[in-house]
Amino acid sequence: MLDTAKTRWHPIAASYDLPFRHVFHAQLLGREFAVWRADDGYVNIWENRCLHRGVRLSIGINDGRELKCQYHGWRYSNRTAGCTYIPAHPADAPARTITNRTFAGVERYGLVWSAEEPHGRVPDVAGLREGEQLALRGIPLNAPADAVVSALTGYRFQPNGRLQGNTANVSLEGSDTFSVALRAYEEGAETLVVFFVQPVDSSRSVIRGVLDAGPQGAERLAILRHHNERLSKLREIAEREAQAAPQPAPLEPVIERVSPELAEMPEMTAHGRKATIRVTVARKWLAADGIAAFELRPVQGLLPTFQPGAHIDVHMPNGLVRQYSITNGPGESDSYVIGVKLERDSMGGSLCMHETVREGDLLAISEPRNNFPLRRDAVRTIFVAGGIGVTPLLAMAQALKNQNLDYEFHYFAQNQEQLAFPEKTALLGEALKPHLGFLPETTAAKLKEILSGYRPDMHVYLCGPGPMLEAARRIAADLGWPETAVHFEYFKNTNTIDDSSSFEVALARSCVTLQVTAGKTILETMREAGIDMPSSCEQGACGTCLATVIEGEPDHQDVYLNDAERKSGTKIMTCVSRARSARLVLDL
Amino acid sequence: MTPTKCQDQVVLDLWHPLAALAEVPAGFVQETVLLEERVSYATDGGGNAAVWLSRPDLVAGCPFEPGALTRALPAKVAYGYIWTSLGTPPTELFFIPEYAEPDRRRLNAATVGVNVSAPRAIENFLDMGHFPYVHTDILGAEPHTEVKEYDVELSVERDEIVATRCRFFQPKASTASTEGADVEYIYRVPHPYCSILYKSSPVDETRLDVIAVFLQPMDQEHIRAHMMLCVLDDENEDKVIKRFQQTIFGQDKPILENQFPKRLPLDPRAETPIRADKSAIAYRRWLSQKGVTYGVIPAAT
Ligand code: FES
Ligand SMILES: [Fe+2]
Numbered sequence: 043m044l045d046t047a048k049t050r051w052h053p054i055a056a057s058y059d060l061p062f063r064h065v066f067h068a069q070l071l072g073r074e075f076a077v078w079r080a081d082d083g084y085v086n087i088w089e090n091r092c093l094h095r096g097v098r099l100s101i102g103i104n105d106g107r108e109l110k111c112q113y114h115g116w117r118y119s120n121r122t123a124g125c126t127y128i129p130a131h132p133a134d135a136p137a138r139t140i141t142n143r144t145f146a147g148v149e150r151y152g153l154v155w156s157a158e159e160p161h162g163r164v165p166d167v168a169g170l171r172e173g174e175q176l177a178l179r180g181i182p183l184n185a186p187a188d189a190v191v192s193a194l195t196g197y198r199f200q201p202n203g204r205l206q207g208n209t210a211n212v213s214l215e216g217s218d219t220f221s222v223a224l225r226a227y228e229e230g231a232e233t234l235v236v237f238f239v240q241p242v243d244s245s246r247s248v249i250r251g252v253l254d255a256g257p258q259g260a261e262r263l264a265i266l267r268h269h270n271e272r273l274s275k276l277r278e279i280a281e282r283e284a285q286a287a288p289q290p291a292p293l294e295p296v297i298e299r300v301s302p303e304l305a306e307m308p309e310m311t312a313h314g315r316k317a318t319i320r321v322t323v324a325r326k327w328l329a330a331d332g333i334a335a336f337e338l339r340p341v342q343g344l345l346p347t348f349q350p351g352a353h354i355d356v357h358m359p360n361g362l363v364r365q366y367s368i369t370n371g372p373g374e375s376d377s378y379v380i381g382v383k384l385e386r387d388s389m390g391g392s393l394c395m396h397e398t399v400r401e402g403d404l405l406a407i408s409e410p411r412n413n414f415p416l417r418r419d420a421v422r423t424i425f426v427a428g429g430i431g432v433t434p435l436l437a438m439a440q441a442l443k444n445q446n447l448d449y450e451f452h453y454f455a456q457n458q459e460q461l462a463f464p465e466k467t468a469l470l471g472e473a474l475k476p477h478l479g480f481l482p483e484t485t486a487a488k489l490k491e492i493l494s495g496y497r498p499d500m501h502v503y504l505c506g507p508g509p510m511l512e513a514a515r516r517i518a519a520d521l522g523w524p525e526t527a528v529h530f531e532y533f534k535n536t537n538t539i540d541d542s543s544s545f546e547v548a549l550a551r552s553c554v555t556l557q558v559t560a561g562k563t564i565l566e567t568m569r570e571a572g573i574d575m576p577s578s579c580e581q582g583a584c585g586t587c588l589a590t591v592i593e594g595e596p597d598h599q600d601v602y603l604n605d606a607e608r609k610s611g612t613k614i615m616t617c618v619s620r621a622r623s624a625r626l627v628l629d630l
Numbered sequence: 631m632t633p634t635k636c637q638d639q640v641v642l643d644l645w646h647p648l649a650a651l652a653e654v655p656a657g658f659v660q661e662t663v664l665l666e667e668r669v670s671y672a673t674d675g676g677g678n679a680a681v682w683l684s685r686p687d688l689v690a691g692c693p694f695e696p697g698a699l700t701r702a703l704p705a706k707v708a709y710g711y712i713w714t715s716l717g718t719p720p721t722e723l724f725f726i727p728e729y730a731e732p733d734r735r736r737l738n739a740a741t742v743g744v745n746v747s748a749p750r751a752i753e754n755f756l757d758m759g760h761f762p763y764v765h766t767d768i769l770g771a772e773p774h775t776e777v778k779e780y781d782v783e784l785s786v787e788r789d790e791i792v793a794t795r796c797r798f799f800q801p802k803a804s805t806a807s808t809e810g811a812d813v814e815y816i817y818r819v820p821h822p823y824c825s826i827l828y829k830s831s832p833v834d835e836t837r838l839d840v841i842a843v844f845l846q847p848m849d850q851e852h853i854r855a856h857m858m859l860c861v862l863d864d865e866n867e868d869k870v871i872k873r874f875q876q877t878i879f880g881q882d883k884p885i886l887e888n889q890f891p892k893r894l895p896l897d898p899r900a901e902t903p904i905r906a907d908k909s910a911i912a913y914r915r916w917l918s919q920k921g922v923t924y925g926v927i928p929a930a931t
Contacts, residue, residue, distance in 0.1 A: 074890070091890050093902045095753070098888040113885050114759045115775065129775030130759040130906035140902055297891075299899035320773070342774060342799065342810070404773075 048158035067100035072293030080120040081106035089143040152177030176256020181249040185284035187241035194222040201233035244290040330462035350437035351414035357406040364391040367433040371440030383430035413585030420501040423449040428506020504530040532601040545621040564616040582618035594626035635666040638924035642717030647844040650738035661690040681714040724820035739857040739875035746886040747925035748823040748845040749894035774799035777906035790820035793909040851892040897929040
């Protein structure tokens with residue numbers, strides 16, 4: 043009976059079976075493996091089955107770092123066998139848990155050893171010294187391993203250096219269930235051969251012989267040929283005998299099932315932060331001192347329609363996601379132009395855009411989203427831009443200009459060199475009012491001047507640094523502007539978020555109740571429960587993750603909602619805001 | 631009748647294709663294998679066919695005398711193929727209305743043996759995600775690998791799976807253009823082992839070419855795939871049209887033969903589906919619901 047212990051180490055390949063960028067098909071006790079060496083030398087021994095649709099990974103492509111399945115191009119990483127990319131859904135990161143089964147592997151004596159559940163280490167073999175041995179060519183044969191072992195005990199051969207002779211004495215040095223050691227002597231020459239019999243299946247084996255020494259060059263070839271000939275004869279006899287004996291049933295290795303969550307087809311993450319569009323950086327230039335401009339062209343097809351005020355998420359090569367407003371005027375739909383200011387305290391977003399991204403690079407972006415819509419029914423519209431805050435307002439102003447609507451465009455910057463997109467602002471003509479070199483106090487005075495003279499049906503759009511927006515909103519309120527006429531967009535939320543509360547959130551339409559614990563946001567809690575929700579900046583600034591509150595008192599921590607909206611208690615930004623009451627009911 | 635080797639009554643009662651009518655020399659006995667049974671058939675040259683379980687007195691190559699035939703199997707000629715059944719088949723085969731349109735070319739592009747189960751081959755036929763990898767530069771090309779959202783439904787009244795709004799980027803979208811573009815597809819699975827694909831015609835944007843696979847299960851893990859074309863094309867010779875489909879199929883074959891296990895696992899946890907596999911998931915569920923066991927590994931209950 044064949045010993046099928048899963049704990050025992052067996053050779054499954056020779057080291058020479060794993061040449062550069064090759065994938066070797068191996069089998070042990072009925073189980074198939076894809077065996078491949080990465081460029082860093084690591085030997086990967088994997089279940090020979092793509093987790094997606096069961097295609098053998100041994101026909102896959104070894105690119106030196108990852109193994110790519112031939113069928114749908116799923117990529118699996120060296121060492122971890124974790125899936126790193128699913129091309130059918132380029133915008134989604136594959137679940138980290140999509141990981142193929144890996145098996146232990148050790149290279150020793152010129153062979154690659156493995157076991158399903160190995161115990162201990164690959165055994166030391168008396169008489170073999172690592173590095174000096176010569177691995178013979180593996181001889182596959184249709185005979186069960188135990189029969190092959192017993193046939194090998196009668197193997198006769200000549201020692202190295204005496205291949206021509208025919209009188210060698212061969213002594214059996216030892217044998218066990220899967221190995222046989224023999225030593226041949228003739229006139230002072232002696233050679234030890236150790237055979238390991240790899241049980242491929244119940245009735246198939248591979249003989250893997252290792253000699254204790256192997257000279258180089260022509261003699262080496264002669265030695266290999268010598269054993270090859272004799273082992274081939276032994277194979278014929280062993281196969282004939284095996285054929286005469288009753289055939290054992292093939293072994294059936296158990297293929298593990300995938301985890302239950304992977305078995306469910308994932309819902310479309312319509313929402314989330316999805317980079318559905320591939321664009322090329324067609325042009326990159328300096329739009330102003332410290333501001334880089336990028337013209338993004340679609341790799342294919344047309345870009346989606348955008349509205350003035352819309353922003354896109356840009357997925358950067360370093361994995362960060364940042365929001366940038368589209369500066370295009372109406373009808374400029376062949377590319378998107380964005381402006382990126384290099385932030386002094388950049389966390390890597392603007393730095394990456396400035397230093398790493400170049401013309402010709404590919405980027406992934408989201409569909410444009412418009413959480414800063416422009417009304418076009420105002421008798422007069424006032425734009426107040428501070429620094430890079432000019433970008434969404436530029437798009438808006440061009441739209442109004444195009445419709446011959448009345449507007450003025452106030453643009454605060456340190457100096458002339460910091461006025462971005464001069465070619466675009468120049469088009470605004472008289473409406474453009476640059477305000478250079480203002481300090482906080484003088485800015486306030488200027489804002490008062492700009493915002494005085496409110497009349498019904500005027501609207502103001504504010505975008506710029508937080509303190510400037512705060513000041514402008516306060517001044518507008520003092521000067522009688524109703525909140526509904528004051529529109530603003532913050533770059534970021536500089537409030538300190540207090541996420542210490544815990545409360546219950548009931549989703550009315552989904553009939554789900556969730557517990558939001560301290561340290562977790564409503565958005566995170568919903569996503570963990572498999573409920574998706576669009577989001578973009580995830581810091582309470584962009585407005586994408588807005589939800590309607592049916593019951594309960596929100597604890598607003600965002601900078602998106604205006605005071606009236608906050609007070610009404612009917613809206614909440616789920617990425618940062620929380621609940622004051624023990625329970626919130628959302629219309630989701 | 632002696633018991634059949636196939637024990638799956640659902641599959642026994644189906645119509646199964648045996649051969650393209652146009653390729654059968656009339657008046658002589660032919661032999662093939664269906665559901666592990668040897669089956670013989672013959673045509674009279676007039677579009678009629680007879681099918682029976684092979685028997686020693688009517689071996690392959692014999693001239694066929696219809697009078698000699700007793701105990702025949704049900705036989706039907708449809709869509710250019712001879713069909714039979716080892717059970718009690720429905721009167722009608724599924725309907726492909728386009729087949730009757732007079733301006734179409736109808737041909738058997740190929741009949742190919744593949745070492746795979748019929749359901750695995752159907753899934754391959756429904757699958758767009760492999761185009762850039764398996765049919766590189768023909769049906770797809772990197773980096774255009776996205777499988778966009780599409781709709782799948784089980785049509786209850788027709789008992790078939792229909793996938794619509796399928797779009798995939800194809801490098802040379804039509805004969806007229808060298809540019810790539812999204813090509814639209816509609817898939818139907820009206821039979822556990824047959825599927826029909828509708829694809830925008832490169833010559834007439836308003837109409838759809840029809841490409842179907844009719845699979846003949848020789849056993850659970852071996853099929854003969856019959857590929858039917860019903861296309862708008864009066865330019866190309868048959869040879870050219872066939873060669874194209876044969877190239878495509880030749881690219882799928884080694885992949886199919888390297889799928890493990892060969893039978894389609896119906897346990898949802900046997901493999902990892904993604905959204906792009908919606909139609910395959912619907913197909914697996916449908917097979918489960920129908921109780922098909924032949925060519926699949928039924929989910930443990
Ligand atoms: S089967 Fe491997 S990627 Fe689909
Ligand atoms: Fe294919």
